[in-house]
Amino acid sequence: MGSLKGGMRLPVAQKSRVTSDNRCKRGFFEIAASMSGCSFWAIWLRNGRVWKKHVLATLIGNLGQPLLFLLAMGYGLGRDMGLVDGLTYLQFIAPGLVASSVMYSAALETTYGSYTRLTVQKTYEAILMTPLGVVDLVLGEIVWGASKGVLAGIIMLLALPLFGVVPSPWVVLLLPVLFLSGMFFSACGLIMTALAKNYDFFNYFTSLVITPLFLFSGIFFPVQTMAPTVRGLLEMLPLTPIVSLARILCYGRFGEPVLLKIFGSLLATGCAVWLAGYLLRRRLIQ
Amino acid sequence: MTQTTAQQELIPDAPDSQAVVSVTGLTKRFGDRLVVDNISFAIRRGQCVGFLGPNGAGKTTSINMLLGLVEKNAGEIRIFDLEAPRFHREIKGRIGVVPQADSLDPDLSVEENLRTYAGYFRIPRRIARERVEELLHFFALHNRRDEIIEHLSGGQRRRLLLARALINEPELLILDEPTIGLDPQARHLIWERLAILQAQGTTMLLTSHYLDEVARLSQQVLILDHGQVVVQGEPQQLITDFVGLEVFEVDGTGGELDALEALFKQCNATLERVGDKLYVYAREDCSRLEKVLGTAGSWVRRPANLEDLFIQLTGRSLRES
Numbered sequence: 160m161g162s163l164k165g166g167m168r169l170p171v172a173q174k175s176r177v178t179s180d181n182r183c184k185r186g187f188f189e190i191a192a193s194m195s196g197c198s199f200w201a202i203w204l205r206n207g208r209v210w211k212k213h214v215l216a217t218l219i220g221n222l223g224q225p226l227l228f229l230l231a232m233g234y235g236l237g238r239d240m241g242l243v244d245g246l247t248y249l250q251f252i253a254p255g256l257v258a259s260s261v262m263y264s265a266a267l268e269t270t271y272g273s274y275t276r277l278t279v280q281k282t283y284e285a286i287l288m289t290p291l292g293v294v295d296l297v298l299g300e301i302v303w304g305a306s307k308g309v310l311a312g313i314i315m316l317l318a319l320p321l322f323g324v325v326p327s328p329w330v331v332l333l334l335p336v337l338f339l340s341g342m343f344f345s346a347c348g349l350i351m352t353a354l355a356k357n358y359d360f361f362n363y364f365t366s367l368v369i370t371p372l373f374l375f376s377g378i379f380f381p382v383q384t385m386a387p388t389v390r391g392l393l394e395m396l397p398l399t400p401i402v403s404l405a406r407i408l409c410y411g412r413f414g415e416p417v418l419l420k421i422f423g424s425l426l427a428t429g430c431a432v433w434l435a436g437y438l439l440r441r442r443l444i445q
Numbered sequence: 446m447t448q449t450t451a452q453q454e455l456i457p458d459a460p461d462s463q464a465v466v467s468v469t470g471l472t473k474r475f476g477d478r479l480v481v482d483n484i485s486f487a488i489r490r491g492q493c494v495g496f497l498g499p500n501g502a503g504k505t506t507s508i509n510m511l512l513g514l515v516e517k518n519a520g521e522i523r524i525f526d527l528e529a530p531r532f533h534r535e536i537k538g539r540i541g542v543v544p545q546a547d548s549l550d551p552d553l554s555v556e557e558n559l560r561t562y563a564g565y566f567r568i569p570r571r572i573a574r575e576r577v578e579e580l581l582h583f584f585a586l587h588n589r590r591d592e593i594i595e596h597l598s599g600g601q602r603r604r605l606l607l608a609r610a611l612i613n614e615p616e617l618l619i620l621d622e623p624t625i626g627l628d629p630q631a632r633h634l635i636w637e638r639l640a641i642l643q644a645q646g647t648t649m650l651l652t653s654h655y656l657d658e659v660a661r662l663s664q665q666v667l668i669l670d671h672g673q674v675v676v677q678g679e680p681q682q683l684i685t686d687f688v689g690l691e692v693f694e695v696d697g698t699g700g701e702l703d704a705l706e707a708l709f710k711q712c713n714a715t716l717e718r719v720g721d722k723l724y725v726y727a728r729e730d731c732s733r734l735e736k737v738l739g740t741a742g743s744w745v746r747r748p749a750n751l752e753d754l755f756i757q758l759t760g761r762s763l764r765e766s
Contacts, residue, residue, distance in 0.1 A: 281548035
């Protein structure tokens, strides 16, 4: 009791009673605030606070692979190759590896990371006991995953000059594209989290979705020169338009149509976010 | 009996004792299983209601329906006179919850945990800082503010969970097994703090399997079993009505206990045999029987308590199977 002496104010003050009219207004205000989509930032900030404590480990985890690929494939393999699509092999694969670093970073965050928050740490349970709801939770997690993805992408871009690849000023426009792609893969990861019964479940996701996308989305070979059916198939993959956009904006070479790729990605992202919300709600609210 | 009646009269029926929580006909099914079956109850402002029941009775499901974590199948929930789940955002902004399972952020420090939670309630930074300071002192955690959760003891974690639940100055505090797994010192510290909050008029909903804790903190109890409300009311009154005034617990062999049973028939009491033990729930003063018992094996005489009431109403069989 010692800590309470000396006129210490007690934590729970009796609030002045609110009339029911005021309550309705406040309720409306609260709902409006949530509709305007600001509430989820609290979740973003929470994740950021935790991330700050493990910055180095997560960055190395997310960037190690694409940088090593750039070194081995671009520098090692590419030295003895001719030009691909008018670019050296290293130049050819560099923008795609930037896109893939976003994918890996975002998808891993909302699978292993989010699943830990959902189960072991019960973070979602704690959050749902506050005014925040499932929609805030889903948006917070997805935007967080996308932010981490974009950060990985930016660091990759900054590292490119070390390999002799200097991006054009158009690359600034690549950032929103990478964010969109980050949203999509975060949402995909969160869908997996909502369905997962244990961590092993994510092996399906990485082996059957993420790794094939990494290999077949036109990062390592030009999709345009494939047979028409194969090409059509590969262009339907969600990472393919992002890889082409990355290449276009990295070097400022506007040869192909851009709008279709952007609208397609927007549509896919919208669907994935909605599905993630639907499935996570089903898992959290019985 | 007269004392309890007097106590009840002390609670005025004035408008300001209106229900903070009022639940009518609440029902929840999981598949074919009826988990909560048409329950109704109210919690008046400033009261602490003990929510009791064996495992699987429907307590947690009911609380989760109040919080919108479980969707109700039927019934009406009003909290702060607002309809749930329609106004959940508003309602949850005014509730504090101490969950049974530790959901603190293990990577964050004590202080960061509180600040982060304040963010969920959109409490402005400056005010949050003040409140965090007050709560750290109130729960004697100010010396551990920079400690990572992993390094805290069980009692410190529970205190931090309580502090976190109070960050929004809640008008209703929901406590789900607040002292589970704690040593007596840690439990007493928490009870002391809860008593202070009660004195300040915080309304509470408490679930616990520690019935001494419930008896200590609650003015009303509600016992659930098989998803239904078995009984609700003022604890001492319920004990007197359903159990009696006092209990004799006698150990002995079958023959000895048979003989004693016959003797106790002279007194207004209910008898129960459990193995080698005889329980006598006396509805009147049975002091005169102490002489007879003096010669029989070991026995104790004690006031009837909430645990007796609980066993009486929900039986002795285990529920986890």
